[in-house]
Amino acid sequence: MFFGNILTSEGWRLGEIHWDKGRVTHLPCEPVDPDSNGHPRIIPGFVDLHVHGGGGADIMEGGEAPAILARTHVRFGTTRLLATTMTAPDNQIRQVLSDIAVYMQAQDRDAAQVMGVHLEGPYINPGKLGAQPAHARSGMIEEVDGLCALAPIRLLTLAPELAGHCALIRHLSERGVRVQLGHTLGSYEEGVEAMAHGACGFTHLFNAMTGLHHRKPGMVGAALAHAQYAELIPDLLHVHPGAIRTALRCIPNLYAVTDSTAAAGMPDGDYRLGEQTVTKCLGGVRLADGTLAGSTLTMDQALRNFVSLGLTLEDASNRLSRFPADFLGIDDIGRLQEGALADLVVLDPQLQLQAVYVEGRHVCGNVQGVSLCR
Template identity: 60%
Template sequence: MLEGRILTPNGWIHGRLHHGRDIVAIEADHTARGDRWILPGFIDLHVHGAGGVDIMQGGDAAQTVARLHARHGTTTLLATTMTAPPAAIEHALRGAGAAMASPAPDTAHIAGVHLEGPFLNIGRLGAQPPLVKQGTLEQVQAWNALAPIRVLTLAPEVEGHLQLIPELCGMGIRVQAGHSAGSYEDGVAALKAGLAGFTHLFNGMTGLNQYAPGIVGAALAHGEYAEIIPDLHHAKPGAIHAALRAIPRLYAVTDATSATGMPDGAYMLGSQHVMKCAGCVRLATGDSLAGSALTMDQALRNLVGIGLTLADASDRVSRFPADYLGMQDRGRLAPGTRADIVVLDDELQLRSVLLHGRPLDLQQGKHHAPVPA
């Protein structure tokens, strides 16, 4: 049983939440302890790494990543790949698939894979290596057999990709535009073909200009969903507010790298050498942001810090990403849903995390030794 200010689909209730593995009941009671905020566990649909390891390492890397993020309140995530040779992608997918088949009780639930690359535009790679290729249904089907692909990022303007979108939708994959040099018209055509969202909005895509609205313009004018990285480096508060006003179900992701939860220093993002310094992760050359060191609890605090209500911020780190993947059993606190829960104090610092009703030790596995450069 948990006591405090509970965020339900119908608003705040001061009272008690009863649970086993799932939530059993929520009851209003003004005599209940009221110094805690009780929210749905966070859901992160774009996670490359944490704790010094990267999803592309395969093996038990996905479990290590999911363990650290759980201690920052993430209860469900998608293991996210990088552009790489097919054999390297397959290695990462096998690792993610193995982690899903034998989940550890103290890790965030890995709900599948976000395939970010290699179906990108070589002119908008950002921190992705120049190993792009044209996407085919056969390739995606082969990779999907190794681990379920729930989200796939592609550049819709690349030859063959517009025709590929409805085929991927038929597989149940949410297709997103990203790392794209496409025009506004390319974005609109992709949305008509079944495109569902936009990958790290504003980053890795053609920007908004009144004469050439670009992929950003298509997202702002017509998008229902898009992910954004609210570390306040990838998008400044004004840009986030513009997107919030335009895109009804804008949701937060971390785009977290192996540098997450680690001290400043040198790390890997797939095959790319990156540096963490002053809260940013950049390519070792310093010329591009390269993912982030963000965690979802900090994403929530950042959203509240720029003016969102706690309830609105919670929707954007929990309910909207759950809805995006059609997961009605999480992302909200209601009887019958999973007891994936975070408890915060008045400073919005985590006080406890429950995974399917099981409380975590928030310190175990949270801090790691530095990785040598």
């Protein structure tokens, strides 16, 4: 159990949270304003649906990379994540998916739990690669089904304008894979059509997609006009605060991702991102030509960034936990309610991380208030 200001599904409550066998069994019923006292803030563990690496490891390296990034990101409050691939040759993608599946069969219980895979490419537009390697191509249903047989692909990013992709979107949606639109030169109309076929999100909104113009609204316009969900990187580097505020007004369930690379949680220097070398400096990660290449963002900083833009802690928390869980259709994570998994983050009044629990296990920090997570 733990005592403090607890963000439940019904709002803030003051008292003790109890759990048994990894699930919440009791929550207090006394409403509270968390700013009225100095007790810790207890919020749901963060759910990150776009994680390429961390702790010096890149998921495309395979082997021990899933374990390293899971141990790294739990230090910053992430309790559930999707291991996210890069565009690469087919044989490399297949090997990485197999390695992720092996890790998931006996993954570290004291780390962020890998829920499955976010396949970001190779089914993207070669004219909008961003930091993706040049292995982009159209996807075929039989090929994608083969990849899904290797590991649980929960989310797939594609460019809807490529040949055959409307049929692929329908097929993936029917088998329960969420489809996001990204790394795309598609028009507003192509974005709307893709959503009609089952696409339900947008990958790192604003980045690597056609922008908003008043006569050509582009993929950004399709998202702002029609989306219920979209992911966004709130490091205040990928997207200007004004654009973030615009998206918050337009997309009800806009949620945060880190799009983090091997450089997350590491000092400045050179790291791998797929087959490319990226450099961490001045708070960002870039290719040699200056192109932003993922991020060094961690979810605890994403929370503080959202609050710095004027969001309440409750709203910011929802965008790091409940909304991404809802997007995947999982109702027992990303929230603190009876029966939910006891994944939680303990913050001090300045929103600094104090402790992290995964399914009720104290895996990081110090409950007396001295942060050991970093």
